[in-house]
Every structure is written in C-alpha cells, then in structure tokens.
Amino acid sequence: MKDFDVCILGAGLAGMHTAIEFMEAGLTVCVIDPKGIAGGASGTPVGLANPATGRFANRSWRAEQCMERLTARLKEISNYSGKEFYRKSGVLRPALSQKIAGRMQENVVNNDWAPEMVEWKSSDELQEMHPGLTSVEGGVWVPDGLTVSIPNYLHSIHSYLSDRKVFFFLDRNYSVQKENNWEIRTDQKDHITAKKLVICAGIYSKSIDISKELPLNAVKGQTAIMRAGDSLDFDHAVSAQGYFSKINDKEFILGSTYEHNFEHEEPDEQGFEFMFSRFSKVHPELASSSNIVNQWAGVRASTPDRKPIIGTLDKEMESFIFAGLGSKGLLYSAYGAELLKEHMLNNQTIPETVDVNRFKA
Numbered sequence: 001m002k003d004f005d006v007c008i009l010g011a012g013l014a015g016m017h018t019a020i021e022f023m024e025a026g027l028t029v030c031v032i033d034p035k036g037i038a039g040g041a042s043g044t045p046v047g048l049a050n051p052a053t054g055r056f057a058n059r060s061w062r063a064e065q066c067m068e069r070l071t072a073r074l075k076e077i078s079n080y081s082g083k084e085f086y087r088k089s090g091v092l093r094p095a096l097s098q099k100i101a102g103r104m105q106e107n108v109v110n111n112d113w114a115p116e117m118v119e120w121k122s123s124d125e126l127q128e129m130h131p132g133l134t135s136v137e138g139g140v141w142v143p144d145g146l147t148v149s150i151p152n153y154l155h156s157i158h159s160y161l162s163d164r165k166v167f168f169f170l171d172r173n174y175s176v177q178k179e180n181n182w183e184i185r186t187d188q189k190d191h192i193t194a195k196k197l198v199i200c201a202g203i204y205s206k207s208i209d210i211s212k213e214l215p216l217n218a219v220k221g222q223t224a225i226m227r228a229g230d231s232l233d234f235d236h237a238v239s240a241q242g243y244f245s246k247i248n249d250k251e252f253i254l255g256s257t258y259e260h261n262f263e264h265e266e267p268d269e270q271g272f273e274f275m276f277s278r279f280s281k282v283h284p285e286l287a288s289s290s291n292i293v294n295q296w297a298g299v300r301a302s303t304p305d306r307k308p309i310i311g312t313l314d315k316e317m318e319s320f321i322f323a324g325l326g327s328k329g330l331l332y333s334a335y336g337a338e339l340l341k342e343h344m345l346n347n348q349t350i351p352e353t354v355d356v357n358r359f360k361a
C-alpha cells in the first residue's frame with residue numbers, strides 16, 4: 001500500500017501544474033491517468049498562450065498573473081530538461097473587418113493592459129511584419145505570446161516530478177472510494193491511499209461520480225500539421241479565424257475547430273476543410289503552397305461562462321476540482337494550480353469568477 005497526502009486524477013495541463021505546486025509545498029503526491037501523460041485535450045501538438053483573446057482581442061482573466069506564472073514554469077522545466085518545447089513567438093492578431101479593427105483598437109486602449117503587453121499595428125506595420133497576411137486597418141501585436149509544444153512540456157514535467165518523488169500511476173484503470181482516506185485500487189493491483197483527492201480530468205471529470213454534475217461541456221477541436229513549399233520566413237504566431245504557428249523551418253500548425261455537436265472524437269476531413277478554408281482567407285499565398293502532413297483531435301471541457309472551475313467540491317470528503325479550462329489551458333493552468341494550492345493549504349479564498357461554488361445549487 002502506498003500513502004499520499006494528495007492524489008491527483010488527470011495528467012494534463014491542470015493536473016501536472018497542480019502536482020508541481022503540492023510537491024513544492026512538501027506534500028507527498030501521486031498522479032493517476034488511465035490514458036497516460038497528456039491523454040486528453042493537452043495532447044494537442046502545439047498551442048498558443050495568448051492573453052488577447054476572442055474575435056476582438058479582449059484581455060483575458062488575470063492576463064498578467066497567468067502569463068507570468070506560465071512563463072516562469074516553462075523556464076524552470078526547460079532549464080531542468082534542456083529541451084526547447086516553447087518559444088516566445090509573439091502573437092499577431094490581424095483584424096479581418098473594419099468592425100473588428102475598431103473593437104480591437106478600443107480594447108487595446110480600454111482593457112487596462114500592463115505596459116507593453118499589447119500594441120496596435122497599422123496596416124503598413126503589419127504588412128512589414130508579415131507580408132501576405134490579410135488585414136483591414138491593421139491588428140494587435142502581443143509580443144509576449146508563446147508557442148508551446150504541450151505534450152513535450154508535460155512529458156518533461158513528468159520527468160521533473162518523478163525525480164522529485166512524485167508517483168505516477170499511468171495507463172491503468174482504477175476504482176476510487178472514500179473510507180477514512182481516499183482508497184484507490186488499480187487493475188495492476190496498486191493500492192493507493194490519499195488524504196485529499198483533486199480532480200483534474202478535463203472533460204472526463206464528467207465520468208467521475210463526485211464531479212459529474214458540474215456544467216462541463218464537450219467541445220471537440222482539431223489541428224493539422226502543414227508543410228509549406230518554401231522555408232517559412234516568420235517566427236510569430238498568427239491568430240485570426242483560428243491560428244497558425246511555425247514548428248520548424250517548413251512546418252507549421254493550423255488550428256482549430258470548435259465542434260459542439262460531434263459524433264466521434266477522431267480527426268476528419270470536414271474538420272480540416274473548415275480550418276483550411278478560414279486559413280485561406282487569412283493567408284491565401286501560404287495556404288495555396290502548403291500541404292497537410294498530419295491531423296489531431298481532442299475534446300476540451302468548456303463552462304457556461306468560459307472560466308475554469310477551481311476549488312472545494314466537498315470539504316468533509318476532502319475532494320477538490322480544477323477543470324473547465326476550455327481553449328485557454330496554457331493561460332489558466334499554472335496560475336489556477338497556484339490558486340488551488342493556496343486555497344487547500346492556506347485557506348485562501350478562490351476568486352469568485354473561477355470558484356466552483358458559482359455552479360453549486
């Protein structure tokens with residue numbers, strides 16, 4: 001039998017950042033994931049951390065804190081592993097209509113951004129940065145935006161945590177019940193006990209009894225890896241009607257779909273056509289000279305107000321949740337994990353905007 005202070009269910013962005021927080025606090029921690037590291041939405045090959053979100057580049061919730069926390073974690077894990085799984089690519093957000101340009105400009109001025117976090121670029125400036133990109137009147141530039149290979153990052157966190165005595169029980173099914181402590185038994189005969197249980201299972205949190213009532217909605221997403229005819233002569237990511245970002249000299253990722261009704265979880269032609277037709281409007285020249293190399297699909301867990309769900313599920317049972325990261329897993333996961341740790345260990349209140357209590361009857 002193995003005893004832990006905290007057992008985390010799920011080894012995606014939420015679960016792995018939460019595991020780091022508790023390990024650092026000196027607690028004994030285990031992580032259980034029947035599908036392995038990045039077995040859910042965090043399996044998306046490359047994602048952007050971009051605090052200027054939505055059609056009009058609105059400042060995301062606690063943008064500065066989220067970016068700072070994520071950037072610090074990425075640096076720390078990259079220093080440990082010696083691997084380059086992220087780059088400060090910046091994110092360029094061309095406006096595709098006059099209405100969008102107007103709203104974006106208003107948001108640059110009125111959204112209380114920290115100095116130099118976003119900048120408005122005129123059409124000429126934008127064309128200089130990225131010839132061939134469609135825009136009306138210009139767009140928003142987010143210099144600190146990041147391009148991250150999420151699975152590579154999470155695999156490096158796995159090594160980092162394993163070196164620091166965090167236990168992983170991967171690729172096995174389990175059952176869990178509350179007795180004095182949480183008792184977990186796997187089909188490989190592991191018997192685990194833990195004082196606290198933290199659910200970080202993304203959309204699969206719906207299949208776990210104690211979190212099944214939460215309003216987590218499944219939104220399927222697809223990405224495609226593309227190969228260009230010539231070397232790519234830009235380093236930044238572009239976000240407009242989806243996104244694209246360079247992976248290497250010739251390849252880039254194209255994302256993504258938002259499918260609220262879907263019949264299967266696999267990538268399909270329809271998904272690719274949707275992404276490609278939008279991409280063709282944003283960068284016609286690059287689209288016409290690129291071919292698909294690979295495709296990927298996953299399912300996000302979205303909430304009615306598009307904010308994550310963090311906090312105590314049941315105080316007596318010592319059960320907790322961190323899920324509902326929607327399309328902003330990179331932005332929210334490192335900071336959200338810190339909030340959850342402070343709440344669980346130091347009784348700090350979870351900000352109302354993300355507190356699980358907003359969805360309790």
Ligand SMILES: Cc1cc2nc3c(=O)[nH]c(=O)nc-3n(C[C@H](O)[C@H](O)[C@H](O)COP(=O)(O)OP(=O)(O)OC[C@H]3O[C@@H](n4cnc5c(N)ncnc54)[C@H](O)[C@@H]3O)c2cc1C
Nearest residue numbers: 010012013014035039040041042047048202204221329330
């Ligand atoms: C196509 C696509 C593109 C995206 N692009 C971006 C992007 O550019 N930027 C960005 O920030 N975000 C992006 N996202 C969203 C991001 O991937 C998610 O917000 C993030 O991965 C959610 O992390 P999570 O840990 O909450 O959930 P998940 O990553 O889904 O992790 C949940 C984990 O729980 C495991 N699990 C399942 N059942 C159980 C169980 N019973 N017990 C224990 N564990 C279980 C799963 O195997 C999985 O590993 C994208 C998502 C998709 C699908």
